[in-house]
Amino acid sequence: xxxxxxxxxxxxxxxxxxxxxxxxxxxxxxxxxxxxxxxxxxxxxxxxxxxxxxxxxxxxxxxxxxxxxxxxxxxxxxxxxxxxxxxxxxxxxxxxxxxxxxxxxxxxxxxxxxxxxxxxxxxxxxxxxxxxxxxxxxxxxxxxxxxxxxxxxxxxxxxxxxxxxxxxxxxxxxxxxxxxxxxxxxxxxxxxxxxxxxxxxxxxxxxxxxxxxxxxxxxxxxxxxxxxxxxxxxxxxxxxxxxxxxxxxxxxxxxxxxxxxxxxxxxxxxxxxxxxxxxxxxx
Amino acid sequence: xxxxxxxxxxxxxxxxxxxxxxxxxxxxxxxxxxxxxxxxxxxxxxxxxxxxxxxxxxxxxxxxxxxxxxxxxxxxxxxxxxxxxxxxxxxxxxxxxxxxxxxxxxxxxxxxxxxxxxxxxxxxxxxxxxxxxxxxxxxxxxxxxxxxxxxxxxxxxxxxxxxxxxxxxxxxxxxxxxxxxxxxxxxxxxxxxxxxxxxxxxxxxxxxxxxxxxxxxxxxxxxxxxxxxxxxxxxxxxxxxxxxxxxxxxxxxxxxxxxxxxxxxxxxxxxxxxxxxxxxxxxxxxx
Numbered sequence: 187x188x189x190x191x192x193x194x195x196x197x198x199x200x201x202x203x204x205x206x207x208x209x210x211x212x213x214x215x216x217x218x219x220x221x222x223x224x225x226x227x228x229x230x231x232x233x234x235x236x237x238x239x240x241x242x243x244x245x246x247x248x249x250x251x252x253x254x255x256x257x258x259x260x261x262x263x264x265x266x267x268x269x270x271x272x273x274x275x276x277x278x279x280x281x282x283x284x285x286x287x288x289x290x291x292x293x294x295x296x297x298x299x300x301x302x303x304x305x306x307x308x309x310x311x312x313x314x315x316x317x318x319x320x321x322x323x324x325x326x327x328x329x330x331x332x333x334x335x336x337x338x339x340x341x342x343x344x345x346x347x348x349x350x351x352x353x354x355x356x357x358x359x360x361x362x363x364x365x366x367x368x369x370x371x372x373x374x375x376x377x378x379x380x381x382x383x384x385x386x387x388x389x390x391x392x393x394x395x396x397x398x399x400x401x402x403x404x405x406x407x408x409x410x411x412x413x414x415x416x417x418x419x420x421x422x423x424x425x426x427x428x429x430x431x432x433x434x435x436x437x438x439x440x441x442x443x444x445x446x447x448x449x450x451x452x453x454x455x456x457x458x459x460x461x462x463x464x465x466x467x468x469x
Numbered sequence: 470x471x472x473x474x475x476x477x478x479x480x481x482x483x484x485x486x487x488x489x490x491x492x493x494x495x496x497x498x499x500x501x502x503x504x505x506x507x508x509x510x511x512x513x514x515x516x517x518x519x520x521x522x523x524x525x526x527x528x529x530x531x532x533x534x535x536x537x538x539x540x541x542x543x544x545x546x547x548x549x550x551x552x553x554x555x556x557x558x559x560x561x562x563x564x565x566x567x568x569x570x571x572x573x574x575x576x577x578x579x580x581x582x583x584x585x586x587x588x589x590x591x592x593x594x595x596x597x598x599x600x601x602x603x604x605x606x607x608x609x610x611x612x613x614x615x616x617x618x619x620x621x622x623x624x625x626x627x628x629x630x631x632x633x634x635x636x637x638x639x640x641x642x643x644x645x646x647x648x649x650x651x652x653x654x655x656x657x658x659x660x661x662x663x664x665x666x667x668x669x670x671x672x673x674x675x676x677x678x679x680x681x682x683x684x685x686x687x688x689x690x691x692x693x694x695x696x697x698x699x700x701x702x703x704x705x706x707x708x709x710x711x712x713x714x715x716x717x718x719x720x721x722x723x724x725x726x727x728x729x730x731x732x733x734x735x736x737x738x739x740x741x742x743x744x745x746x747x748x749x750x751x752x753x754x755x756x
Contacts, residue, residue: 200581303710454591454598
């Protein structure tokens with residue numbers, strides 16, 4: 187009994203310094219900022235109201251931005267997920283030079299700062315960029331615009347997210363016992379059937395973790411939509427910055443930040459639910 | 470059920486007739502490799518060409534004229550050189566400080582039972598999901614009061630916030646993955662708690678801690694929004710400088726600077742390639 191109390195106190199004491207930093211420099215400032223968006227001056231008195239949030243939802247450009255942000259984020263998560271899953275499956279179940287090369291290749295974007303990734307993508311995809319040049323040589327002239335729009339953002343987000351998603355999914359796949367897969371094949375299941383009935387369910391936790399963390403990361407990203415996105419509609423992080431620096435409406439900017447935090451919170455809840463499921467031993 | 474399955478298979482089989490061609494199925498991984506290589510390396514190669522381009526007009530596949538003149542432009546610009554210096558000062562400081570503060574906490578999360586453990590561990594996710602721009606006013610007010618605005622330590626502190634998640638979650642997973650019986654064996658033969666930790670636990674945990682340090686370093690090195698808020702105009706780091714270069718200078722200048730900005734992380738890539746595949750990252754995210 188006594189030693190468990192001591193353990194608890196030591197544990198808390200060790201955990202408090204970073205938690206204190208988090209509270210003091212993120213959570214309290216965030217709470218203060220969000221409370222500020224709820225305070226409105228009415229006939230010389232400060233009252234609490236949702237007026238700013240109502241204004242936000244009545245502004246068409248802001249409403250469009252929220253929808254655009256969610257759509258771009260979901261599309262990026264979906265494309266990243268499909269590519270990363272294919273990669274992880276191949277790396278887990280195949281040996282040989284293709285596997286070795288893929289293993290060296292997929293990790294590269296992790297080490298390229300996002301500013302650089304965005305800039306490189308622009309030179310690659312822009313009007314008269316490298317893709318356009320290559321297409322010119324095979325006789326294609328009228329290409330749809332690939333950058334400064336949603337396509338550009340999705341491509342760049344996918345580019346930047348592949349390493350993280352693949353690493354987490356791959357680790358999940360490596361946790362699956364070869365014997366389970368062999369026995370499925372022994373009773374006559376094809377590759378697709380084995381994947382759907384054995385691999386996919388066993389890797390469910392890694393899947394939920396990957397998807398929710400990708401969602402949170404892409405939703406809040408600023409650099410990529412700022413440099414690769416178009417003029418309208420823009421993603422919420424860019425709109426926030428514009429409202430702050432150009433339109434001098436920091437209150438709207440903070441309201442948008444709060445909304446984005448709430449949307450990220452939904453993904454966070456999915457993450458917690460997924461991880462708890464594992465702890466209960468359901469997977 | 471099986472009749473429907475059969476029908477579906479027939480339809481799909483008809484559509485994807487090429488699937489039954491053995492040569493196609495065998496070459497599929499190679500096609501995937503080539504496609505992914507083009508997607509991942511294409512933008513980087515285009516960037517490298519731009520950095521050495523003297524003159525490059527559409528539709529030439531390679532620059533009409535190669536030149537190093539943009540490198541002189543970049544190295545001749547004092548604020549660019551300073552930004553390199555600041556970045557190389559802040560990111561390592563942040564990583565070390567983050568390790569100092571977070572690793573004991575990670576050990577506690579992995580090994581001790583205490584009230585609110587799970588909640589506290591999860592709370593660090595919030596550090597990376599509240600948009601920094603939403604904190605601008607409150608952070609600026611707070612940092613002015615603490616005399617941290619436009620100072621070195623202010624920049625370090627704001628970058629530190631972005632590293633907490635990596636430095637706590639990944640090492641927690643690593644420590645949890647270490648078999649306790651090894652530590653108990655050391656204690657049984659009379660090693661003190663500290664000795665056990667430094668001679669048994671820490672060496673086994675080292676690869677995982679290095680992965681965490683790597684992610685923390687990259688997060689700090691890459692951080693631009695918070696650094697812009699707190700650091701400018703005194704401490705303009707490389708990513709912040711890059712915004713100016715991308716938006717206001719000719720394309721080759723941005724390309725040259727991009728290569729410089731990528732060098733430190735490329736060195737890390739070569740050192741860490743092996744460690745990354747070993748699941749330390751994922752272990753941290755399974756709580």
